[in-house]
Amino acid sequence: MSQTPVVELPAAVDVVNIGLPLFESALRDQGRPVIGVDWRIPGGGDASTVAALARLLGPQAARIDQANAEVIRRLNEGVPLLVGIDRAGGVIPGMGERDILHCGPSIAWDQMPDPLQRSVRAAVVAEGWAPDVAAAGRLVESGEVQLKPANEHRTVVPMATSIGPSAPVYVVQNELGGVTAYSSINQGSGAVQWFGVDSDDAIARIVFVRDKVGPVLAEALASHGPFDTFALAAQGVPMGDDVHMRVQATTNLFLRDLLPYLVRATHPAAAEVATFLSGNHLMFLNVAMASAKSLVEWAGEVPDSSIVTTMARNGTTYGVRLAGGGDDWFLAPSPPIQDALYYPGFGPETSAPDIGDSAVLELVGLGGPAAANSPAVAGFLGGRMSDAIAATRSMQRICAGRARGSGCRSSTTSVRRSAWTCGRWSSSASRPR
Amino acid sequence: MVELGVTPAVNTGIIHATAGTGQVGAGVAWAPIEPFTEALLDLDRRLT
Numbered sequence: 001m002s003q004t005p006v007v008e009l010p011a012a013v014d015v016v017n018i019g020l021p022l023f024e025s026a027l028r029d030q031g032r033p034v035i036g037v038d039w040r041i042p043g044g045g046d047a048s049t050v051a052a053l054a055r056l057l058g059p060q061a062a063r064i065d066q067a068n069a070e071v072i073r074r075l076n077e078g079v080p081l082l083v084g085i086d087r088a089g090g091v092i093p094g095m096g097e098r099d100i101l102h103c104g105p106s107i108a109w110d111q112m113p114d115p116l117q118r119s120v121r122a123a124v125v126a127e128g129w130a131p132d133v134a135a136a137g138r139l140v141e142s143g144e145v146q147l148k149p150a151n152e153h154r155t156v157v158p159m160a161t162s163i164g165p166s167a168p169v170y171v172v173q174n175e176l177g178g179v180t181a182y183s184s185i186n187q188g189s190g191a192v193q194w195f196g197v198d199s200d201d202a203i204a205r206i207v208f209v210r211d212k213v214g215p216v217l218a219e220a221l222a223s224h225g226p227f228d229t230f231a232l233a234a235q236g237v238p239m240g241d242d243v244h245m246r247v248q249a250t251t252n253l254f255l256r257d258l259l260p261y262l263v264r265a266t267h268p269a270a271a272e273v274a275t276f277l278s279g280n281h282l283m284f285l286n287v288a289m290a291s292a293k294s295l296v297e298w299a300g301e302v303p304d305s306s307i308v309t310t311m312a313r314n315g316t317t318y319g320v321r322l323a324g325g326g327d328d329w330f331l332a333p334s335p336p337i338q339d340a341l342y343y344p345g346f347g348p349e350t351s352a353p354d355i356g357d358s359a360v361l362e363l364v365g366l367g368g369p370a371a372a373n374s375p376a377v378a379g380f381l382g383g384r385m386s387d388a389i390a391a392t393r394s395m396q397r398i399c400a401g402r403a404r405g406s407g408c409r410s411s412t413t414s415v416r417r418s419a420w421t422c423g424r425w426s427s428s429a430s431r432p433r
Numbered sequence: 434m435v436e437l438g439v440t441p442a443v444n445t446g447i448i449h450a451t452a453g454t455g456q457v458g459a460g461v462a463w464a465p466i467e468p469f470t471e472a473l474l475d476l477d478r479r480l481t
Binding site: 040042043044046048049052053055056057059060063064113114115118159160189190191192195196197198199242244245304306308311318319320321322325328330331332333335336337338339340341342343346350351352353354355356358359362367368369371377380381391394395397398 | 434435436437438439440441442443444445446447448449450451452453454455456457458459460461462463464465466467468469470471472473474475476477479480481
């Protein structure tokens, strides 16, 4: 028998595992030290995607980087100012007197998810075009009502909101960019149209917002003068707001500033409206959304960019647009909400898919990217601040830029700079700048 | 984003799918990758 060669095996091995975590965990389970690198094939390994990435990160990189720098400049330098409240049909470009603007991309009535159909029916009744929701449904089915995506009309509305021409809207001006953007007034919680309810109470709330909240707020805003909305949000973020699912702090700051003018309001419903505003902790959400929209609309004019400047869902479809991509939406089915906490008795099986235009906030670094600052958001991500920080860092990897503070902000942190939030998503480049 | 397969996380409320009863929860929704991939491919077509 020949001698087996003696092989000198190393006594110790330093392992770096790239990719498949199975190898890494196997070593760790055996008590061996290992460095794991989270890597996967770019673009999911799809050949045409990889080829496109190679071009966009290669020969086209300089051109895209230059465009992206301009997009980020616009997002950082624009100053959204809330200047007042006005009738939607009177101010929203391209909105006609038989139009209903809805969240998300364009969608036919029969493709709309149930909550959005209910919302549209409620809006139609509130407009006075039909006596009840059943008649409203028939009216829409007959093609008598034009359903249009709010995003294509400088407007963003949260969750299942839909608005008719009589709805009062926040008017937010980005003077530097020459863009004005709009959002509805938040209806509060409970049986409300923006949560997909079409009951009599929900319709009554729409009417209350139109006939009482709108005029009272309009008067108070006119007396106060324009609000630098992101200066307020910049104070709210270090107070624990992500200014998307948690807006309490910024809402409180806003109402505190409005307080002297609300108290002096001459409208007969002023006290009733003040009570309503006091009870709505999400009030500033819509103001923040219109503010973000005023920035992304301007940024969206820059050609050749890889940055996402529209991101919105109608409950059936998820849609995005890139800066410089014109009117072209890119669509996919709207997914369920993955990291969720439900009220007792509810769960994923009875939940509508992701819906609303409020993803516009994520495009400017609020919401998801601002999780690291918000214990309230941490609750949805595992409960620890480290989970929230991990979420922000994950978003950081796909951002094209960082927000920077501005000398004209009175607070020490700009909302768009806190904890590495940036929220300008780059479709191609992953490298942080 | 497309390179890494990582999509944006959006903080959002959750509403009932069919009963019209309003909010049933809240959470973090991760965007699907497909629209961004399509947008990337369109950008590539426009530039090259």
